[in-house]
Amino acid sequence: MVPGPELIHNRRMPDLDSLVKRTRKLAGRYRIDDGASFRLKDFDPGDTAGLKATHKAKAEARLREDVGALATLQDMLYAQDRWAVLLIFQAMDAAGKDGAIKHVMSGVNPQGCQVASFKAPSTEELDHDYLWRCQRHLPERGRIGIFNRSYYEEVLVVRVHPEFLGKQRLPEVVSGKEIWARRHRDIRAFERYLTGNGVAIRKFFLNVSRKEQKKRFLERIDEPEKNWKFSAADVAERAHWKDYMAAYQDLIRETSTPEAPWFVVPADNKWFTRMVVSAALVDCLGSLGLAYPKVGPEAQAALAAARKGLLEE
Numbered sequence: 001m002v003p004g005p006e007l008i009h010n011r012r013m014p015d016l017d018s019l020v021k022r023t024r025k026l027a028g029r030y031r032i033d034d035g036a037s038f039r040l041k042d043f044d045p046g047d048t049a050g051l052k053a054t055h056k057a058k059a060e061a062r063l064r065e066d067v068g069a070l071a072t073l074q075d076m077l078y079a080q081d082r083w084a085v086l087l088i089f090q091a092m093d094a095a096g097k098d099g100a101i102k103h104v105m106s107g108v109n110p111q112g113c114q115v116a117s118f119k120a121p122s123t124e125e126l127d128h129d130y131l132w133r134c135q136r137h138l139p140e141r142g143r144i145g146i147f148n149r150s151y152y153e154e155v156l157v158v159r160v161h162p163e164f165l166g167k168q169r170l171p172e173v174v175s176g177k178e179i180w181a182r183r184h185r186d187i188r189a190f191e192r193y194l195t196g197n198g199v200a201i202r203k204f205f206l207n208v209s210r211k212e213q214k215k216r217f218l219e220r221i222d223e224p225e226k227n228w229k230f231s232a233a234d235v236a237e238r239a240h241w242k243d244y245m246a247a248y249q250d251l252i253r254e255t256s257t258p259e260a261p262w263f264v265v266p267a268d269n270k271w272f273t274r275m276v277v278s279a280a281l282v283d284c285l286g287s288l289g290l291a292y293p294k295v296g297p298e299a300q301a302a303l304a305a306a307r308k309g310l311l312e313e
Contacts, residue, residue, distance in 0.1 A: 026049065038249065040249040063271075067106055081293075083288050087144065094216040098148070100277050103278075113143065121133065194260075
């Protein structure tokens with residue numbers, strides 16, 4: 001739901017601070033700043049923070065509030081033109097990435113938001129380092145960039161399918177068994193570099209269970225209007241489920257930092273997934289000290305003169 005004009009134009013929502021605090025509490029349940037002791041099995045894909053299906057309407061109302069707050073905060077982000085925000089979404093197939101992005105970002109001005117989806121690399125992309133294609137899509141200051149999959153595929157699908165690494169034609173000396181640890185270090189350094197240049201990074205792993213994924217695949221097969229979503233290749237990847245979970249656990253352990261945290265978001269209930277993602281984003285923008293630029297005395301005088309001229313026409 002897109003917020004109405006009365007919400008969008010009331011940029012100084014009186015309860016914005018309390019809303020940010022509320023979202024921080026919810027998002028904090030799933031935030032990983034230090035992955036040293038992280039274990040994926042400690043995070044339940046079906047968790048709803050004590051909310052039940054009967055509370056779905058309440059969750060949707062909260063999502064609408066968050067979407068309204070995001071419209072306000074994103075407008076400040078754009079006007080201030082100091083920070084950029086990068087959101088990274090990773091998940092197994094049918095976890096709900098597209099739906100989460102669609103619903104959470106529904107109230108954001110499209111001019112201030114850009115989405116990049118990364119699929120199998122092209123021949124040109126394979127001729128460059130693995131970060132190259134993502135660097136080209138980094139958001140400018142004042143904007144929110146969304147990566148639907150990202151450079152993390154290089155320590156996920158490429159790790160699960162080593163034959164993909166061969167297509168990158170790396171020199172033998174840099175393609176040994178240490179490559180995954182080295183790539184984790186590279187990613188930490190890259191995200192530290194971005195953070196030091198005013199890019200706020202938030203990373204989301206939508207944690208869907210194998211059982212729920214099977215249910216959603218069957219829905220895509222059985223319901224004609226969802227047939228277009230189904231891919232036999234997605235089902236084939238289920239055979240590698242344990243390998244993917246091990247790779248996710250390893251990368252979250254190795255690349256979670258206070259500056260670029262991971263959020264392990266329960267994804268078995270889409271309504272709750274969206275609520276957590278929106279909460280994390282409101283918390284992120286609310287922590288940046290956003291404000292509209294102040295107009296100095298000279299600019300104020302110019303505004304007054306312009307106003308006077310318009311009234312005298």
